[in-house]
Amino acid sequence: MTHWVPELLAPAGSLEKLKVAVLYGADAVYLGGQKFGLRTAADNFTYAELEEGVEFAHERGAQVYVVLNSFLHDSDLEELPEFLSYIEKIKVDAVIVSDLGVVETVAQNCSIDIHLSTQASCLNSQAALLWKEMGVTRIVLGREVSVAEAAKIKEVSGLEVEMFIHGSMCMAYSGNCVISNFTQGRDSNRGGCAHSCRFEYSLDFSNIDSATHEQKNAYFMSSKDLEGIRVLPEFIKGKIDSLKVEGRMKSPHYAGTISKVYSSALKYYREHGHVLSEQMLEWERELRKITHREYTQASLIKPADATSIYSDREHEQGDYTIAGVVLEVVENDFLLVEVRSAFEEGDDLELVPFDRDSVAFKADFLIETDGERTNRSRPGILLKIPYVEGAKQWNLLRSRDSR
Ligand code: SF4
Numbered sequence: 001m002t003h004w005v006p007e008l009l010a011p012a013g014s015l016e017k018l019k020v021a022v023l024y025g026a027d028a029v030y031l032g033g034q035k036f037g038l039r040t041a042a043d044n045f046t047y048a049e050l051e052e053g054v055e056f057a058h059e060r061g062a063q064v065y066v067v068l069n070s071f072l073h074d075s076d077l078e079e080l081p082e083f084l085s086y087i088e089k090i091k092v093d094a095v096i097v098s099d100l101g102v103v104e105t106v107a108q109n110c111s112i113d114i115h116l117s118t119q120a121s122c123l124n125s126q127a128a129l130l131w132k133e134m135g136v137t138r139i140v141l142g143r144e145v146s147v148a149e150a151a152k153i154k155e156v157s158g159l160e161v162e163m164f165i166h167g168s169m170c171m172a173y174s175g176n177c178v179i180s181n182f183t184q185g186r187d188s189n190r191g192g193c194a195h196s197c198r199f200e201y202s203l204d205f206s207n208i209d210s211a212t213h214e215q216k217n218a219y220f221m222s223s224k225d226l227e228g229i230r231v232l233p234e235f236i237k238g239k240i241d242s243l244k245v246e247g248r249m250k251s252p253h254y255a256g257t258i259s260k261v262y263s264s265a266l267k268y269y270r271e272h273g274h275v276l277s278e279q280m281l282e283w284e285r286e287l288r289k290i291t292h293r294e295y296t297q298a299s300l301i302k303p304a305d306a307t308s309i310y311s312d313r314e315h316e317q318g319d320y321t322i323a324g325v326v327l328e329v330v331e332n333d334f335l336l337v338e339v340r341s342a343f344e345e346g347d348d349l350e351l352v353p354f355d356r357d358s359v360a361f362k363a364d365f366l367i368e369t370d371g372e373r374t375n376r377s378r379p380g381i382l383l384k385i386p387y388v389e390g391a392k393q394w395n396l397l398r399s400r401d402s403r
Helices: 015-023 047-059 080-089 100-109 125-133 147-157 179-184 229-237 252-272 277-287
Strands: 007-011 028-032 063-068 094-097 113-116 138-140 160-167 225-227 242-245 320-330 334-339 348-352 359-362 366-368 382-386 396-400
Touching (some): 015 252, 047 080, 147 160, 147 229, 242 252, 252 320
Antiparallel strands (some): 334 382, 348 396, 366 382
């Protein structure tokens, strides 16, 4: 007997990250085109990349959602119908939208499913019902909503609901924030967020003798990162349709690791109807290997409070860094890899297979593509390194971070 589990929706900030996320187990990916999304600093997809990405995902049973979640001005709207007809032609599965005008434009111009972005801050059933009348088929709920509240919104509205399970958090109501507008001249709600909430600020406490250490904390607006792996049984009980991971601008190591960990956990639950605590510890260990701030469950169970503020320091944690990506496997001979961060001959590396535990090995030789042996790699170059049993194209290689 198999048990129902939600969809795992991973971020795809580039074609490479899309491939990595899908191969490591994501059921769906979300990505942005060159316009209309909220991550202007991500690589974002050209028309050709979009087409290749959709084909790659569909061939492996995964879905593709395109973000159109900027708040648009009239002049921005003019080019939207042409883009919509293109993504409908290449069979994109849904668009993720925040702006009422964009919802209306999508509904009038194509029949692609409309998912309401978390940016629209839908937090209750009545709002969900109104969005449903507008043609929305799924609500990406605001991160302020608990799993229990989300289950209720789903029941009352009859809409699919999606919730964030992992990634960076906004301290504002799901992105409705203008700090970057005022401090950097960059419009957060049109893709320009400069992560101003992560900066150090100082408050003037000269007239407040009783100010506590917490009140004097200079990073008082920076949230810890969300990690919902232990909340999985609640998501499943509440029949939350989709679990979303934040992070289109993060690395392929992040895209691969979160897709592998959460898809393994969902697969285990699908087969067994529960999760094991030893297994849980292993998944948590893996999630600590990617770069992250301290983790919090934020508002998934009860409203987030001061314990969700990342007050101690600004620096991110993470034990491992991506060393390279496998481009070609020549069985029993070598792996051709594209180097992402420098490593040396004799270094300890780990291969991260798609569906089993990582394999530790030594980079006993490094050979450049012209056949010359070298003892040190550089980011961006192609290298032959020792063959690892079971390695596949697009597997990630990682090394212990020496920071
Ligand atoms: S500055 Fe921080 S709170 Fe504001 S939109 Fe950006 S990430 Fe969110």
